[in-house]
Amino acid sequence: MTLPGPLTFLLQLPLSSAAGAADAFLERLPLVARDWVTSWLPEPWRWLVNSLLSIAIILSVFGLLFAYVTLAERKILGRIQNRPGPNRTPIPFTKLRFFGLAQPFADGVKSLTKEDVVPRGADHLLHFLAPVVLLAFSILTFAVIPYGRHLVPVELNAGVLYFFAAGAATELAVFMAGWASRNKYSLLAAMRALAQLISYELPLLLAWVPVVLVAGTLSTTEIVAAQAGWQFNVIPHWYVFTPWGAAGFAIFMIAALAESNRSPFDLPEAESELVAGHLTEYSGFKYALFFMAEYFGMIALSGMAITLFLGGWHAPSPYLEFIPSYVWFMGKLSALLLGFIWIRATFPRLRMDQLTRFAWKFLVPLALINLGNAAFWSLSFHWSGPFQILRWLISVLVVVGPFVLLGRKLSAGVAPRVYRYAV
Amino acid sequence: MTAALILIAVFTLATAAVALSLRNLIHSALLLIASWFGIAAFYLWAGAEFVAFAQVLVYVGAVSMVVLFAVLLTRRSRADTVIARDSVERAISAVITGIAVFGVLVAAILKTSFARLSPAGVPPLQSGTGVSPVISAPTATVRDIGMQLMSAHAAALLIIGILLTVALLGAVVLAAQDAPESKQESP
Numbered sequence: 001m002t003l004p005g006p007l008t009f010l011l012q013l014p015l016s017s018a019a020g021a022a023d024a025f026l027e028r029l030p031l032v033a034r035d036w037v038t039s040w041l042p043e044p045w046r047w048l049v050n051s052l053l054s055i056a057i058i059l060s061v062f063g064l065l066f067a068y069v070t071l072a073e074r075k076i077l078g079r080i081q082n083r084p085g086p087n088r089t090p091i092p093f094t095k096l097r098f099f100g101l102a103q104p105f106a107d108g109v110k111s112l113t114k115e116d117v118v119p120r121g122a123d124h125l126l127h128f129l130a131p132v133v134l135l136a137f138s139i140l141t142f143a144v145i146p147y148g149r150h151l152v153p154v155e156l157n158a159g160v161l162y163f164f165a166a167g168a169a170t171e172l173a174v175f176m177a178g179w180a181s182r183n184k185y186s187l188l189a190a191m192r193a194l195a196q197l198i199s200y201e202l203p204l205l206l207a208w209v210p211v212v213l214v215a216g217t218l219s220t221t222e223i224v225a226a227q228a229g230w231q232f233n234v235i236p237h238w239y240v241f242t243p244w245g246a247a248g249f250a251i252f253m254i255a256a257l258a259e260s261n262r263s264p265f266d267l268p269e270a271e272s273e274l275v276a277g278h279l280t281e282y283s284g285f286k287y288a289l290f291f292m293a294e295y296f297g298m299i300a301l302s303g304m305a306i307t308l309f310l311g312g313w314h315a316p317s318p319y320l321e322f323i324p325s326y327v328w329f330m331g332k333l334s335a336l337l338l339g340f341i342w343i344r345a346t347f348p349r350l351r352m353d354q355l356t357r358f359a360w361k362f363l364v365p366l367a368l369i370n371l372g373n374a375a376f377w378s379l380s381f382h383w384s385g386p387f388q389i390l391r392w393l394i395s396v397l398v399v400v401g402p403f404v405l406l407g408r409k410l411s412a413g414v415a416p417r418v419y420r421y422a423v
Numbered sequence: 424m425t426a427a428l429i430l431i432a433v434f435t436l437a438t439a440a441v442a443l444s445l446r447n448l449i450h451s452a453l454l455l456i457a458s459w460f461g462i463a464a465f466y467l468w469a470g471a472e473f474v475a476f477a478q479v480l481v482y483v484g485a486v487s488m489v490v491l492f493a494v495l496l497t498r499r500s501r502a503d504t505v506i507a508r509d510s511v512e513r514a515i516s517a518v519i520t521g522i523a524v525f526g527v528l529v530a531a532i533l534k535t536s537f538a539r540l541s542p543a544g545v546p547p548l549q550s551g552t553g554v555s556p557v558i559s560a561p562t563a564t565v566r567d568i569g570m571q572l573m574s575a576h577a578a579a580l581l582i583i584g585i586l587l588t589v590a591l592l593g594a595v596v597l598a599a600q601d602a603p604e605s606k607q608e609s610p
Contacts, residue, residue, distance in 0.1 A: 126453070158565050161476040168484025172456065175491055179449060191495075198488060218473075218565050 026324040031150050054153045058142050066295045067104035073341045074103075080345040111288035119182055119281050126180035131282070131289035134173035138296040140166040144220050145303040148313050148326030152221055159220040160212060163304055164205060167259070170297065171197050174268075174278055177290070181281035189277035192352060193268035196258060199359040200265075204255035206367035207248045210374030211239055211308045224312030233318050238311035243395035244373040247403075249309040251367050253339075256301040258359070261294055263344040267352060302336040303329075361410055366402060373398040427468055435461030448494045456487045473565045 038049050071086070078085025087100040118127055144159035146152045156162050171194055178190020212218055215226040229237045239245030258265035269277035276282075279290055306312060310332050313325035350358065373395055383391045435458050442454035459482040466475035572580055 156472065158473045158476050161473065161480065161565075165476040165479035165484070168480050171484060172453075172487055175488075176453070179495075187495075194488065194492075198485075201484070216566075 024322070024324070027149055029324070030148070030326070058153060059139070062142060062296065062299060065299060066292055067108070069295055069299070069337055069341075070107070070291075071101070071103050072337075073344070075100075076338075076341050077345050080342075108288070111285050114284040116284035116286060117281075121182040122281065123180040123182065126176045127281070128286075130173050130177035130180060131286045131293070133176065134170055134293040135289050135296070137166050137169040137173070138293045138300060141297075141300040142303070145300070145307055146221050146224050146312050147303075147329050148324065151313075151326055155221055156219065158218045160208060160218045160223070160304075160308070163220075163300075164208075167297070167300075168201070170293075171201075173293075177282070178278040181278070183281050185275065186278050186280045189268060189274060189280070193261070193278055195352075196261075196265065196267060196355060199356050200255045200258035200363075203251050203359060203363035203367045204259055206364065206371065207252035207255060208304075208308050210244050210248050210371055213371070213374050214239070214244075214378045220307050220312075224307055224314065227311040228314055230318055236311055236314060236316050238309065238314070240309040240311075242377065243392065243399045244370050244377055245309055247366065247370045247373070247399045249305065251363055251370065252305055252309065253336075254363065255359075256298075256305065257340070257343065258355070260298040260301060262298060262340055264347040264349050265355060266344075266349065267355060270349060273349075298340060299333065299337065302333055302340070305336060306332045357410075362406060365406060369398065369402050424468075428465075431461055431464045431468055435465065448498070449491070452487070452490045452494055455490070456483055459483055459487075473568055 034050060034053055037053065038046050041049055075085040075087075085100070086103045088097065089100045089103040089106045090097050091102050118124060141163050143154045144152070144156055144163050174190055174193050174197065178187045178193070181187070211223060215223045217223060217226070227236070227238050231237065235241060240249045257263075261268050267277075269279055279287060282290060306329065313329040315321045315323060315325070315328050376398070377391070377395055380387075380391045438454045438458040438461060442451045442458060445451045445454065459478065463475045463478040463482075466472075466478060
């Protein structure tokens with residue numbers, strides 16, 4: 001019996017030892033599937049079809065993830081607010097509801113068929129281009145994230161820099177949306193959104209510099225590789241388990257919340273206070289595109305946080321390595337997204353002045369101190385024995401000390417808050 | 424490869440030219456940003472990955488905001504963003520500035536030695552070796568650039584950093600000169 005080349009893999013049992021994890025069947029499954037699809041093509045065309053395939057897979061996987069994150073968000077928010085959330089959309093032509101699992105598709109059809117209103121005085125071209133530019137750049141950021149051991153769409157020498165360069169163009173789209181609408185409220189809201197984006201760009205960038213400093217590379221695959229290994233087979237060598245890494249991760253996630261306009265930093269389009277900010281004059285599918293770009297940005301920033309601090313696709317323990325790396329990545333991604341949703345449900349919104357003060361007076365100094373902390377960490381890497389404990393102690397102190405002092409100073413006269421009316 | 428270069432060059436120059444000829448300042452600024460993208464694409468084409476991404480991060484992310492904010496803050500109304508053709512003096516000063524910048528750039532290009540790359544500057548073959556020297560563009564990884572910046576050019580980097588900090592503080596001092604507000608509300 002002869003099978004086509006790639007299918008012989010099916011005959012081998014999915015062996016998985018710690019040593020052979022890189023070659024385990026499930027680990028290689030995406031590559032095998034891709035090679036099987038492209039094997040009928042002549043050699044010179046394969047790279048092109050391979051690239052197109054990875055683009056199509058990224059778009060479909062993250063498109064579906066976007067659809068179901070919106071549903072999960074509405075369901076979880078509903079549960080936290082003691083209501084069921086959307087649960088009535090049936091599978092088309094049947095009466096099967098499945099907890100409203102078809103809801104995202106109903107939403108898609110709704111926004112596609114909605115009338116697309118463009119104000120008469122608007123700058124038509126820019127009004128059209130703003131959501132397109134925003135979505136295009138937020139999709140570009142997916143290119144450098146390592147999704148699994150063998151799953152990196154593009155390997156770049158300066159991958160982390162590419163990611164944040166592509167993310168920087170979102171500010172341009174927000175400005176275009178606000179200006180092209182020819183609505184003074186849109187323009188004012190766009191200015192506020194830009195002030196927020198620029199303020200939080202700084203802590204976001206400063207938060208990942210320590211990782212680059214310690215890993216000694218800007219390539220995402222090498223940063224993930226630098227976090228391999230375990231202490232006593234249970235504590236992984238992820239950067240989040242070092243003092244500077246934990247602080248950097250916290251700063252990064254707070255700045256990521258603000259960069260993706262999520263609650264508690266959702267001032268640009270606070271639905272209960274403003275009309276819709278810079279999206280006021282957008283309707284129909286253009287509005288859906290903005291929405292999509294926001295979620296894509298959130299997913300991409302979470303993916304980058306996983307790559308930089310949470311060990312990328314590495315399993316937390318060698319005993320769990322039989323689960324393929326991309327499953328670990330997706331698990332971590334889901335956990336972070338759930339965290340985003342949970343934060344949205346539980347935190348009250350900040351005021352504009354609190355928002356910028358928090359960025360400039362609290363996050364930026366802490367991020368700068370954290371950079372020094374990481375420099376100390378990488379200079380003292382050869383300390384051993386009791387010095388190792390001293391190293392941890394100093395590093396923890398450098399994180400906790402400024403946090404407490406700065407927090408006390410900034411909240412002097414304000415905190416702790418006394419609730420006079422609500423008992 | 425050459426076709427890509429021509430495409431990038433045409434894109435960069437065309438967007439810059441249209442940006443110059445448009446009368447709407449916002450459109451001009453946005454086209455200028457597109458032109459910066461073209462320059463970043465050129466850096467990528469030339470294999471300078473780090474410079475290309477830094478160009479996008481700094482120019483498209485930050486400098487573009489400065490330009491757009493400057494346009495919005497200096498115009499009184501929306502109609503004001505469409506500027507009329509102005510006096511002859513302004514045209515002359517614009518041409519003079521352009522020629523000065525062009526002169527500096529050309530001088531910089533002419534002074535740079537490309538001898539290692541041009542066929543005329545090929546170092547003579549070592550006697551006894553039959554291998555012709557392979558001439559390739561110098562490649563610089565991000566690590567090399569970082570090492571260079573932190574060792575040989577550390578002083579220049581520090582001076583630029585101090586200069587920018589001073590400029591930033593100066594801008595804050597200039598901008599924050601309004602009358603003190605009546606006791607600010609606590610956060």
